[in-house]
Amino acid sequence: MIEVCGLTKRYGEVLAVDDLTFAVRPGEVTGFLGPNGAGKSTTLRMILGLDAATSGTATVGGRPYSAQPAPLKAVGALLDAGAVLPSRTAYHHLLALAAGNGISRSRVAEVLAEVGLESVARRRAGTFSLGMRQRLGIAAALLGDPPALVFDEPLNGLDPEGIVWIRGLMRRMAAEGRAVLMSSHLMSEMELTADHLIVIGRGRLIADTPMKTFIDAHSGREVLVRSPQTESLRRMLAPAEGVRADGADGLVVTGLDAAEIGALAAAGGVELHELTPRQPSLEQAFMDLTRDALEYRTATTEMETSR
Numbered sequence: 297m298i299e300v301c302g303l304t305k306r307y308g309e310v311l312a313v314d315d316l317t318f319a320v321r322p323g324e325v326t327g328f329l330g331p332n333g334a335g336k337s338t339t340l341r342m343i344l345g346l347d348a349a350t351s352g353t354a355t356v357g358g359r360p361y362s363a364q365p366a367p368l369k370a371v372g373a374l375l376d377a378g379a380v381l382p383s384r385t386a387y388h389h390l391l392a393l394a395a396g397n398g399i400s401r402s403r404v405a406e407v408l409a410e411v412g413l414e415s416v417a418r419r420r421a422g423t424f425s426l427g428m429r430q431r432l433g434i435a436a437a438l439l440g441d442p443p444a445l446v447f448d449e450p451l452n453g454l455d456p457e458g459i460v461w462i463r464g465l466m467r468r469m470a471a472e473g474r475a476v477l478m479s480s481h482l483m484s485e486m487e488l489t490a491d492h493l494i495v496i497g498r499g500r501l502i503a504d505t506p507m508k509t510f511i512d513a514h515s516g517r518e519v520l521v522r523s524p525q526t527e528s529l530r531r532m533l534a535p536a537e538g539v540r541a542d543g544a545d546g547l548v549v550t551g552l553d554a555a556e557i558g559a560l561a562a563a564g565g566v567e568l569h570e571l572t573p574r575q576p577s578l579e580q581a582f583m584d585l586t587r588d589a590l591e592y593r594t595a596t597t598e599m600e601t602s603r
């Protein structure tokens with residue numbers, strides 16, 4: 297179990313992490329979400345003893361990272377896939393880590409096979425693609441067979457096959473009873489991978505809930521309706537909470553379900569070509585919840601979120 301209690305980090309004027317408390321339970325993948333600059337990496341760095349907290353605590357299995365006798369056996373982490381000596385081979389990189397943590401040589405071969413790098417194990421890491429370095433970082437995280445895993449943006453640089461592989465790996469690690477904490481900006485992938493979500497904004501906790509509860513609570517139900525008579529249809533949809541255009545012949549409706557829209561259209565004699573309830577997505581729920589917490593907003597996201 298990873299536990300964060302009252303964790304705070306100040307960099308001069310910037311309060312990067314602000315009194316954060318949450319737990320990452322074993323047997324689940326917990327997604328760690330927040331807009332750019334929300335404090336995710338800083339939190340993960342404090343859990344891994346790479347940054348000192350201004351106040352509060354972060355522990356894994358009840359101990360702070362600095363008090364772990366064999367850190368790689370307590371928690372595996374992928375923070376920065378570039379953090380490998382370019383002149384070292386993948387095999388020697390892992391062997392050096394294993395030696396420092398009392399981990400056997402045979403385990404190095406096992407994790408190389410696990411991440412699919414066996415055939416390039418004797419190549420220098422400096423020649424690796426970003427995706428291969430990402431896999432090497434994951435091999436290092438798994439080396440100590442730890443009960444807790446922390447991944448910061450593990451999908452960076454991975455091709456579609458690699459992304460599906462990570463999803464399977466995370467799910468399997470959780471099914472084996474490990475506590476898995478993972479940050480990613482890829483919402484569609486997070487939705488498929490995580491059971492539970494911790495969402496932060498401007499360093500503060502804004503949600504700590506199961507995935508399904510989060511999506512249900514924070515995204516409005518929408519129905520897409522297409523008709524060659526959108527203007528007449530729009531008039532009939534006066535009882536809806538919201539109606540916005542979607543292309544030339546479409547309207548996206550909130551506050552009415554598909555049956556209600558169908559009945560209104562039928563009563564008004566309007567022809568429909570499509571009537572589709574839209575599945576609420578994590579992406580939409582996340583955008584709705586964090587709109588106020590965005591530290592940096594581009595003109596584009598401003599336009600998109602206000603549509």
Ligand SMILES: Nc1ncnc2c1ncn2[C@@H]1O[C@H](COP(=O)(O)OP(=O)(O)OP(=O)(O)O)[C@@H](O)[C@H]1O
Nearest residue numbers: 307310311312330331332333334335336337338339
């Ligand atoms: N070493 C540092 N010195 C000063 N400020 C820092 C330092 N590291 C992070 N910060 C600031 O702390 C805040 C949180 O940054 P952090 O990298 O933790 O966010 P994040 O949620 O990981 O963002 P992203 O999604 O962009 O990676 C930001 O305002 C950042 O500028």
